[in-house]
Amino acid sequence: MAKLKDLAAIEDRLVAGHGMCIGCGIPLIFKVILRATEDPLIIANATGCLEVCTTIFPRTSWNVTWVHSAFENAASTISGIEVMYKALKKKGRIPKDKRFKFLGVGGDGGTYDIGLQALSGAVERGHDIVYVCYDNNVYANTGGQRSSATPIGASATTSPAGTQSPGKIQRRKDLTKVLVAHNIPYVAQASPHRWQDLYNKAKKAFEVEGPAFLNVLCLCPTEWKYDESLGIRLAHMAVDTCVWPLYEVENGKYKINYKPKEKKPVLEWIKTQGRFRHLFKEKNAWVLEEFQKQVDQDWEELNKLESL
Amino acid sequence: MKKVKADPKGVLTGSHYLDGDYAIAEGALAAGCQFFAGYPITPSTETAERFSERIPTIGGVFIQMEDELASIAALIGAAWGGKKAMTVTSGPGFSLMMENIGLACMLETPLVIANVQRGGPSTGLPTLTGQQDMMQVKWGSHGDYEIIALSPDSPQECFDLTIEAFNLSEMYRVPVFVMTDECVGHMHEKVVIPPAEEIELVERKWYTGPKSKYLPFKPDKDMIPFMVKAGDGYHFHITGLTHDERGYPVINAECQDVCVRHLNDKIRTKADEIIRFEEDKTDDADVVVISYGITSRVTTRAVRKAREAGLKVGTIRLITVWPFPEKRIKELAKKIKAFIVPEINYGQVVIEVERCAAGQAPAIPVSHCGGWVHDPDDIFKAIKEAAQ
Numbered sequence: 198m199a200k201l202k203d204l205a206a207i208e209d210r211l212v213a214g215h216g217m218c219i220g221c222g223i224p225l226i227f228k229v230i231l232r233a234t235e236d237p238l239i240i241a242n243a244t245g246c247l248e249v250c251t252t253i254f255p256r257t258s259w260n261v262t263w264v265h266s267a268f269e270n271a272a273s274t275i276s277g278i279e280v281m282y283k284a285l286k287k288k289g290r291i292p293k294d295k296r297f298k299f300l301g302v303g304g305d306g307g308t309y310d311i312g313l314q315a316l317s318g319a320v321e322r323g324h325d326i327v328y329v330c331y332d333n334n335v336y337a338n339t340g341g342q343r344s345s346a347t348p349i350g351a352s353a354t355t356s357p358a359g360t361q362s363p364g365k366i367q368r369r370k371d372l373t374k375v376l377v378a379h380n381i382p383y384v385a386q387a388s389p390h391r392w393q394d395l396y397n398k399a400k401k402a403f404e405v406e407g408p409a410f411l412n413v414l415c416l417c418p419t420e421w422k423y424d425e426s427l428g429i430r431l432a433h434m435a436v437d438t439c440v441w442p443l444y445e446v447e448n449g450k451y452k453i454n455y456k457p458k459e460k461k462p463v464l465e466w467i468k469t470q471g472r473f474r475h476l477f478k479e480k481n482a483w484v485l486e487e488f489q490k491q492v493d494q495d496w497e498e499l500n501k502l503e504s505l
Numbered sequence: 506m507k508k509v510k511a512d513p514k515g516v517l518t519g520s521h522y523l524d525g526d527y528a529i530a531e532g533a534l535a536a537g538c539q540f541f542a543g544y545p546i547t548p549s550t551e552t553a554e555r556f557s558e559r560i561p562t563i564g565g566v567f568i569q570m571e572d573e574l575a576s577i578a579a580l581i582g583a584a585w586g587g588k589k590a591m592t593v594t595s596g597p598g599f600s601l602m603m604e605n606i607g608l609a610c611m612l613e614t615p616l617v618i619a620n621v622q623r624g625g626p627s628t629g630l631p632t633l634t635g636q637q638d639m640m641q642v643k644w645g646s647h648g649d650y651e652i653i654a655l656s657p658d659s660p661q662e663c664f665d666l667t668i669e670a671f672n673l674s675e676m677y678r679v680p681v682f683v684m685t686d687e688c689v690g691h692m693h694e695k696v697v698i699p700p701a702e703e704i705e706l707v708e709r710k711w712y713t714g715p716k717s718k719y720l721p722f723k724p725d726k727d728m729i730p731f732m733v734k735a736g737d738g739y740h741f742h743i744t745g746l747t748h749d750e751r752g753y754p755v756i757n758a759e760c761q762d763v764c765v766r767h768l769n770d771k772i773r774t775k776a777d778e779i780i781r782f783e784e785d786k787t788d789d790a791d792v793v794v795i796s797y798g799i800t801s802r803v804t805t806r807a808v809r810k811a812r813e814a815g816l817k818v819g820t821i822r823l824i825t826v827w828p829f830p831e832k833r834i835k836e837l838a839k840k841i842k843a844f845i846v847p848e849i850n851y852g853q854v855v856i857e858v859e860r861c862a863a864g865q866a867p868a869i870p871v872s873h874c875g876g877w878v879h880d881p882d883d884i885f886k887a888i889k890e891a892a893q
Contacts, residue, residue, distance in 0.1 A: 244628060265628075267597065267627065267628065268597065268628075269572060269601075306545075310544075310571040310572060311544070311571060311572040313571070336545050339545040339546065339547055339550050340545075340547075340550060340554075342545040342550065342553070342554070342569060343569055345571065354550075354554045354557070355545065355553055355554055355557040355567070355569045356557065356569070357554075357557060357558050359558065359561075360562070361561035361562055362561055
């Protein structure tokens, strides 16, 4: 098991000097994930907060080979790169036994929505890649529009709460399940507050042969509208309420990595986030009930799947 | 063509301080747009956000789609469902829409697309201005087709021309584009929204004949076929394949000839009625500056300076960019020394000016590759050089 002291001794591959918001979850996530492999790493990054904030020329925060192409095609780009390295090995231009790791990265906008087709194609083709989605539930880079990862009831700039609407009314897309349905070797869901679990999952994802997918809950004080100091506690609460269960699916076998001793009500997660503030009005009570019902259903189903 | 007054419920009558993006949304709502599908992209997102807040209050539909391919596809569906529909986007999103824009043209579907242009190519300058999609809007989808494109130079015109765009799209059953840019999109100015009874709208040409006789692509006397609402009991077929007036695919050269000529000629033969531009002091001009959108406002200063310097300079401000005012350019070309065409791209509309001038007068580009507007002195310098 990794020790924090040992991890801290590893050189950062995403270094300081980026322009992410105070309290942003993205660096927390990637500082852990990028420590999970010692091999040379090539990253294809979809348009989004991580891409924009780390590469405002002439500065860069990346200590690895890094590519940005467009919004919808990080998974296609990383597939192409993986195949190119294979071809170069075949031609003898790179030593056959030299190991590389290929990582596709996108936010929930670039992964759940516009990039889903590219991701589905890439994992179906079976490239030896890892794809990480940092899911902050919103299009944060363009100013807070709803995404298909936005939870029910959240107010976003294109699902604003008001007299006519209680915020987003649709259920969030369960992308982790969508990836499980591709029958790839490794799929997992993680959160930055359990860094060891995140590290272990990233390590497995890098080591497994074939495509692997990690969906990581990402804190966003700007769009979730909470006091930055609450960040890690909110990640904790997302897991303790089972809004964001930590689990992995290895070759089809489910394993829940953390079961809260006492499952907290969803209310405990949303009460400090401004984007859910309107749900405390009486007329919107049904949305909170619906949210709780969905979380309960998903948690029950997940437990069933684990017992199979 | 039936004209009706705007429905007051969508019209925010009064004097407002709005940016161009918001003004587009208000123009659309005033024009009776009841359906918006879109995908967030800078610098057009504010239009979508405005729609998401405003449209539920007047009983319309706002949908955020999963990408721009889906957005424009949803519009086609909404239009055939009987609604006025629009979307808004910018560079990369506009590129993704191209295939379905061709489909909308092929299906003769009235809809409105606003492009708040940013610097390109590719991701380019997401937050900074450009006028670099002016040729793409005309030629971006494959095959031969005609569209109509307008270019507002202020938030007020964003409002006015969005209404005009809906009217033209209904009149000619064609996608109409509001080609603004980041500067106008994010510029705040006074926008006066008139009372609903002063806003004249063109009503779609609804078919009223017997259900069994409806032909979705049979040109009427004015060349424009009638439409019906899907779901009203008409059995009809529409397809992106080359089709006859029944809408059935006919895959041969003869049908292709009729189909493609119709799609183009219904606009080309009506170009004189569609085209709008503002012309000033061209009577004795040696040099005519042709500009559009934000660049026409920068041009104003350069032209003022040139006149103060005693140079004989006139202007044409394009309000309709496509179809292009070919006839007027041809006439002017015979009697002037040169056209100056400043635009925030590396030379696009200038190529069309050159084509129309046909060697009678040179068309001199004043190119700016995007990111900011011209320095008026660059335009002044070009005028001065051409006038001498």
